[in-house]
Every structure is written in structure tokens, then in C-alpha cells.
Amino acid sequence: MADYHFLQKFVEEKSPTPSYVFDLDILSGHVEKIKQLLKGKARVCYAMKANPFLTRPMLDHVDLFEVCSPGEFRICERVGVxxxxxxxxxxxxxxxxxxxxxxxxxxxxxxxxxxxxxxxxxxxxxxxxxxxxxxxxxxxxxxxxxxxxxxxxxxxxxxxxxxxxxxxxxxxxxxxxxxxxxxxxxxxxxxxxxxxxxxxxxxxxxxxxxxxxxxxxxxxxxxxxxxxxxxxxxxxxxxxxxxxxxxxxxxxGRYLTYLCGFYLTSIVDRKVNHGQSYAILDGGINHLNYYGQAMAMKLPHCTQTDQAGKPRTEGEEELWNLCGSLCTVSDVIVKLFPLKKPEISDMLIFERVGAYSVTEGIYLFLSRPMPRIYFWQEGKLTLVRDAVHTDEINSEREESKNGQID
Missing domain, CATH: 3.20.20.10 (Alanine racemase)
Structure with a gap:
């Protein structure tokens, strides 16, 4: 279990799930350690596709940025690379x-x-x-x-x-x-x-x-x-x-950023179907994507807490299927994950999601909101992107009803 330095502040401020938290203190410490271990033998170039939200925080830590699209270039312009x-x-x-x-x-x-x-x-x-x-x-x-x-x-x-x-x-x-x-x-x-x-x-x-x-x-x-x-x-x-x-x-990209990312999601429903236990989460595969997670069979680093952020310690572990909120049978994050007396509003904190998950999910499917994104740095939790309502992206523009084209 990682040290969730941000968790108390997250709960105190009633920050809603699903959310990502990128711990910039972990990020800077990890990248600087990598540079020290390389002993000046190579310069470090950040492939920003791994996590474009970390472009500005990386400015003080890497020598170069690999930019692979016009959109990524505009991000660099906005944050001053x-x-x-x-x-x-x-x-x-x-x-x-x-x-x-x-x-x-x-x-x-x-x-x-x-x-x-x-x-x-x-x-x-x-x-x-x-x-x-x-x-x-x-x-x-x-x-x-x-x-x-x-x-x-x-x-x-x-x-x-x-x-x-x-x-x-x-x-x-x-x-x-x-x-x-x-x-x-x-x-x-x-x-x-x-x-x-x-x-x-x-x-x-x-x-x-x-x-x-x-x-x-x-x-x-x-x-x-x-x-x-x-x-x-x-x-x-x-x-x-x-x-x-x-x-x-x-x-x-991946190696520089994976450690700093956390994905927080809450249990919103529980059920047992044909002897199988299912915990329904307010997130899903539209938000969380681990490279190599074959058929949701591999167990990621993840901690169960109550809604106050305290780890669940009482009770025997039981195996639950963790499923998201999408209306597709594919929305299974992890199969047979050990939980202790899961309650509605319990949180699950998935670790090592600093790379790719924030942009690789099938965000537009079923028009569900994109998660909030927070930075944690030096004891301060900062909202850097609020939830984005994708129904506005997935529907026709109002003016199109009149056949107008801008």
C-alpha cells in the first residue's frame, strides 16, 4: 500500500469520485532519482502522450518533450514549454x-x-x-x-x-x-x-x-x-x-510517470448473481486502463477504504468482481478481487495510474462524465480539471437543427 498523503484532504474537501490524483511530489522525486542514477550519461525526454496533464510539472525536471500531435503542441504552448x-x-x-x-x-x-x-x-x-x-x-x-x-x-x-x-x-x-x-x-x-x-x-x-x-x-x-x-x-x-x-x-513516458497516479472510485451498488459477488463502481473501464490487463484477471495495486478514507481492516476477505457503470458486460475492472465487508460509499484507490489511463479510456462511450483531475503538491490539493460532461460532445449542435454550418 502506498502512502496516500492526499487522502485526508481529499475526504475533508468532500472531493467526489471518480477522480484522478497526480502526486507531483512523487513525480519530481522519481524523475530526479532517475536522472541521478543515469549520472549524466543521457538526457531525458518526456513522451508527453503518457500523460499530457503532467507537461507543466515536468518542465523543471526533464530536458526535452516528445510531441506527437498538433493538440499536444498546443498544450505545450499553453503551459509555456x-x-x-x-x-x-x-x-x-x-x-x-x-x-x-x-x-x-x-x-x-x-x-x-x-x-x-x-x-x-x-x-x-x-x-x-x-x-x-x-x-x-x-x-x-x-x-x-x-x-x-x-x-x-x-x-x-x-x-x-x-x-x-x-x-x-x-x-x-x-x-x-x-x-x-x-x-x-x-x-x-x-x-x-x-x-x-x-x-x-x-x-x-x-x-x-x-x-x-x-x-x-x-x-x-x-x-x-x-x-x-x-x-x-x-x-x-x-x-x-x-x-x-x-x-x-x-x-x-510510462516509466517516468506511472508511480505518481492514483484513481479513486466508489462502490455504488452490490449484488450476488448466481453465486458471484459484484461490486458496482462509479467509475469503470472508461477511466482505468492498465497495460497488459488481460480479461481483468490480473490484480493491480489497490486499497479499499471506508468513505472517511480509513482502510477496511475488519472481516474476512471475500472475492468480488469489480465492475463499472457502463452498460456493457465488458466493463469489468478486476475479477475476484479481495474485499473486506464492502459497503456502499467505500472507496477503492488504484495505484500506478500516472501513465495513459487518464487519456486511454473509452471516455465517450455511453456519454458518462470524465473524472475530475487533481494535483497534490506540498500539502495542497488542487483541482486542475473538473468533470467533463461528454453528452455535449456526443450530440448534435443546437444550431444544426436549422441546417446552419459555421
Whole structure:
């Protein structure tokens, strides 16, 4: 059980469930520990898709932000992320959006190249504006993202033709939740060898390598808990073996943020059907999503409290199916979860939801409200987004009745 420092204030202020609480003290402590363990061997880039609400809080803790959509870019603008700290990524970049960014920010930042089309419109835009912008070529891991080695060789061999581009190096990401270092070691060796090949064959000296390690996050009770000191120490040894002498940037999202997030939901009904016990919650799978939670069979870190926030300690544990409020049989968060004499208004506090749950849920299904979002920092609980009523998104506009189009 984690220390729920926010819980007393949450209850005192009669904060309603369902809600997320992001503990910014946990966030800052965790990220700073990661940076200390890396010992300056790599810069840290926050993949903000993991949790866009943490973009502003991350400003003081990370070197760069990976931004993958126009919406994410607008969030960065609103919270004041300097363009110099942005890596503008994404498999599709609308030329009009790129033109806006270049004109507004004067060519600052870094842009990823995912295709020949990306290469052309980035170069054309930059040349037309008299700029030379910094780019990273994304190397594919065997899917729709990035470019293969042969195309990258062609680009590097003809790099002088692209007057608007300064090619900093490579970007590579192959996936998340890697349970051991062997895959990362193999990937880093491949990238190191390929950069050496580009240097030998084309005289190209890369300045940066941006790599997404995809470090494992132990979401469930049966997952092996990894010691960060041991894990990042061993990963640092992999970085030490690189012959590449430029800057290494580690792109991370899930591993940076998972610990700081809590999801609070309340029991609103109980029933027994054909011998199976069901607790109905005011949240559901539209709010809570753990990576790898197969058929709701894995038990996450979760604590049962009464409505005053006191842990339930009396009584024998019984197995209950925790179901949400959606009208679909799929809305099962956890099957056979141990509860002690559950009462209506008891709260369940799900831990380790700092990454993705806040944006990955099927929020619009059945037009239920989105949860409230709170920050907890230095003893203060702050509402940063109130409940959002999705029925307004899921219905026609009032003016459409008259056939008007704005």
C-alpha cells in the first residue's frame, strides 16, 4: 500500500469520485532519482502522450518533450514549454501545422523524419523560409513508424541536397514493457553499429541518438518489482559500451510517470448473481486502463477504504468482481478481487495510474462524465480539471437543427 498523503484532504474537501490524483511530489522525486542514477550519461525526454496533464510539472525536471500531435503542441504552448525543448515527432505531420510552427518559432526545436514525404515538406518549408532546421531520422523497428536502413543510407549519402535540414542523428523506439535488458542491449548495439557504418561509408558523424528504452513498469501484484538503482545502473553500463560519442537522449513516458497516479472510485451498488459477488463502481473501464490487463484477471495495486478514507481492516476477505457503470458486460475492472465487508460509499484507490489511463479510456462511450483531475503538491490539493460532461460532445449542435454550418 502506498502512502496516500492526499487522502485526508481529499475526504475533508468532500472531493467526489471518480477522480484522478497526480502526486507531483512523487513525480519530481522519481524523475530526479532517475536522472541521478543515469549520472549524466543521457538526457531525458518526456513522451508527453503518457500523460499530457503532467507537461507543466515536468518542465523543471526533464530536458526535452516528445510531441506527437498538433493538440499536444498546443498544450505545450499553453503551459509555456520553450520550443528549444520540443522534439516534434509523429507518424503524420500536417504541412500546414509544420508551416505554422516554423513561422512562429523561427526554426527552433527538433523535428523527426518518418518518411520521404516528411523529408520533402520539412525541407521545402525550411528552405522557403530561409531556415536550416534540426532533424532526427526515425529508424523503423519493423512497423509503420520510421524508415528502414536502406532509405536512411540514401538520405545520408545525399544530405547536402537538403539545404533546409541539419540531420542531427537517429531516433529509435521499438515498444514498451521490456522485462529484461537483453533486447535493449541488442537494439543499442544495432544502432551503434549502424551509426558507425554511416560514418565510415559517408563521412557522416551523428550528433544525437534518441532512444526509447521501454523500461518495464510493474503494474500488478504478481509482477516482479525492479529496483531502480539496479536497473538503471545496468542500463548505464550498456550506454558505456557505445562507441557513439554524441549525445544520447532517452525518450520515456510510462516509466517516468506511472508511480505518481492514483484513481479513486466508489462502490455504488452490490449484488450476488448466481453465486458471484459484484461490486458496482462509479467509475469503470472508461477511466482505468492498465497495460497488459488481460480479461481483468490480473490484480493491480489497490486499497479499499471506508468513505472517511480509513482502510477496511475488519472481516474476512471475500472475492468480488469489480465492475463499472457502463452498460456493457465488458466493463469489468478486476475479477475476484479481495474485499473486506464492502459497503456502499467505500472507496477503492488504484495505484500506478500516472501513465495513459487518464487519456486511454473509452471516455465517450455511453456519454458518462470524465473524472475530475487533481494535483497534490506540498500539502495542497488542487483541482486542475473538473468533470467533463461528454453528452455535449456526443450530440448534435443546437444550431444544426436549422441546417446552419459555421
Amino acid at each position: 520553450p520550443m528549444e525543448k520540443i522534439v516534434l515527432s509523429g507518424v503524420y505531420k500536417n504541412p500546414a501545422d509544420i508551416s505554422y510552427v516554423l513561422k512562429t518559432y523561427g526554426g527552433k526545436g527538433v523535428y523527426t523524419v518518418e518518411s520521404w514525404e516528411h523529408l520533402r515538406h520539412l525541407n521545402q518549408n525550411a528552405e522557403a523560409l530561409g531556415m536550416k532546421i534540426h532533424v532526427l531520422i526515425r529508424m523503423t523497428s519493423g512497423n509503420q513508424f520510421g524508415m528502414d536502413e536502406e532509405d536512411i543510407r540514401k538520405i545520408i549519402s545525399r544530405r547536402e541536397e537538403y539545404k533546409g535540414l541539419h540531420i542531427l542523428g537517429l531516433q529509435f523506439y521499438s515498444g514498451t514493457q521490456k522485462k529484461n535488458l537483453s533486447q535493449m542491449e541488442k537494439e543499442l548495439q544495432t544502432l551503434d553499429g549502424f551509426l558507425g557504418e554511416l560514418h565510415r561509408e559517408y563521412g557522416y558523424q551523428a550528433e544525437e541518438l534518441e532512444y526509447g528504452p521501454g523500461l518495464f513498469v510493474p503494474y500488478f501484484l504478481k509482477d516482479k518489482e525492479e529496483d531502480a538503482t539496479e536497473l538503471l545502473g545496468a542500463f548505464g553500463e550498456l550506454l558505456d559500451k557505445l562507441t557513439f560519442g554524441g549525445n544520447v537522449i532517452l525518450e520515456m
